[in-house]
Structures are given as structure tokens and as C-alpha cells.
Amino acid sequence: MGMRIGELAARAGTTTRTLRYYEARGLLPARRGHNGYRTYDEDDLKLLRQIRTLQDFGFDLEETRPFVECLRAGHPEGDSCPASLAVYRRKLGELDALIGELQAVRAQVGQQLERAERARAELAADAEVPGGPEPVCELGGDHR
Amino acid sequence: MGMRIGELAARAGTTTRTLRYYEARGLLPARRGHNGYRTYDEDDLKLLRQIRTLQDFGFDLEETRPFVECLRAGHPEGDSCPASLAVYRRKLGELDALIGELQAVRAQVGQQLERAERARAELAADAEVPGGPEPVCELGGDHR
């Protein structure tokens, strides 16, 4: 029934280093066999998968703790407890805020790009009038 | 006309440490006075403001380099050069990709939250039938 750290890591698609790190952080403690080896069971795999899923969502390790504790308290899902739901909600707020900021930045950068492109177009057009097209600025850009 | 590092930092709303860091990175070299003090002028302030603006947009320091070099080459704006426009475009792509990922995560987390809330609602409803409402799980959550 039990497995050692290498197998657990492989089954969760992660590394032994990561598991030891989680243990050091108190997130995924391990039992020890007679020889000092860490021993895990299927429940640990479930905990670990919960952590990894949330990590993939961009949750901090600390934010996964309520989910892990909820599972260890015997609940069917990591998000069966209010503390986990609270983390979900907080994360949604953070995501919305971040997405909003990034969209604002995206708009600003887009405007800057358009403005700069218009400025270069005007320079090019001006150059047509006097004495033929002259190069404007070739600092490292478009070549190749 | 010249100013020392403290004044430049204050006028740009940053710190002396930051300016020394930029200099170490070769981004904002400084002349030196007779006593070894760094000396800056209004052009340096302009360079610095360009860097800070881009940093606020989330650009890496290295990504600001083409803008700085463009200004130092005598162009009116940091984005008057093709290399700068290339950075703009690359950044737009990165932003779009990132925003897309975050929106996908947001949707997933939203679904998880709804599912978990429904599950709890069903548990609460089930509890109504037998012998009155019983507490479901109070691990650290909603209190206060």
C-alpha cells in the first residue's frame, strides 16, 4: 500500500525535491519506515494532487494549506470547507484586479505603439517632399 | 545645471540605490565631479523617466535599453527607433498571452467555487430533512 518518495513524485508528475520542500513547509508530512525512508499512501497522493492543481492555477503554497487541511480533516474535497472557499473568492478578486491592470497596460502600450508608428510615418512622408526618401533611424531594429 | 544623485532620484520619484543599480547595469552611466560625486543633467532625467515609465508597465530592465539608447542617439522620443517598436510589439504579444491565461484560470477557479458552493448547499438541504440543521464544517472559515 505504501510507497516511497520517488514513486509518489512520479505519480504526481513532480520531483522528490518538491515533496521534501512541502514537508519542510509542513504541508505534506511523511511517515517514516524502519530505515528512515519516507512512506506515503494514496491519501497523500490525493493531497499532493490538490496542491499541484492549485499551484498550476497560480496559488501560493500557503494558499493551498486550507485545502490540504480540509482533506486531512476527512472531507471529500479540498474545497469542502469555508476556509477554502474564502481562498477561492480572494483569488478571484486578485485575478480580476490583475487582469484589469494588465488590460490597462495593454491599452497604454498599444496606444504608444500606434503613436510612435504614426510619428515615423509622418517623418517618412516629410522626407518624400524635399529630396527623396532618406533613412530615418536604423538602430538595431528591422534588419534581416 | 548639473545635479547629484539624490536630487535626480527625488525628481524621478525613485531612490539613489536604484540609480546606482541602473548605472551598474550600464543603463544610466553618470559623469563624475571633481570629488567623485555622480553628476547628472536634464537629459539624464529624461532617460530615467523613460525607464521608470516602462518599468511601471512591467517591462524588464533589459527591455528598456533600446528606448534609452534611442534617446541617447538624439531622437526626440525613446520609441522613435525600430528596436523600441519591436519591444512594444513583443510586449503586446506577451500581454495578450498572459491575459488569456489568467482569464482561463479565472474561469476555472470560478467554476470550482460554484461547484463547491453547490455541494455545500446540497449538504445543508439534506440536513434540513432528518433532524434539523446541523453544522457542516467550520474549519477556520467565515467566523467573525
Next chain:
DNA sequence: GTAGCCCTTGACGCCGACGTCAAGGCAAGA
């Protein structure tokens, strides 16, 4: 016995953009 694989702990490395502290120099005002 010995090769080979897995395990153990400990500890330093990484990345980016600085913060923070230490020890000392220069200039100006009281």
C-alpha cells in the same frame, strides 16, 4: 562483494530589482 539504484540530510544557487547596513569621505554652516 560489489554494482547500481534509491534513499537520507545539508547547503548553496537561481532570478530581478532593488533594500539595507557598514565604514568612511567631502563640504558647508554655526
Next chain:
DNA sequence: TCTTGCCTTGACGTCGGCGTCAAGGGCTAC
């Protein structure tokens, strides 16, 4: 002269989530 305030260089600390290396122990197969 002494204090005050700004300046200098150098170097270590921060944060998260591990990667990577070192030195050594355990167990199995041959």
C-alpha cells in the same frame, strides 16, 4: 571645530519554489 547631510564603495539580505551538488546509508541483484 564640530556637526550635519549628502556622497562613495562593498557586500549581504529579500522573496518563492524549487534545482543541483555533495557525502553517505540501505537494499537488491548478480
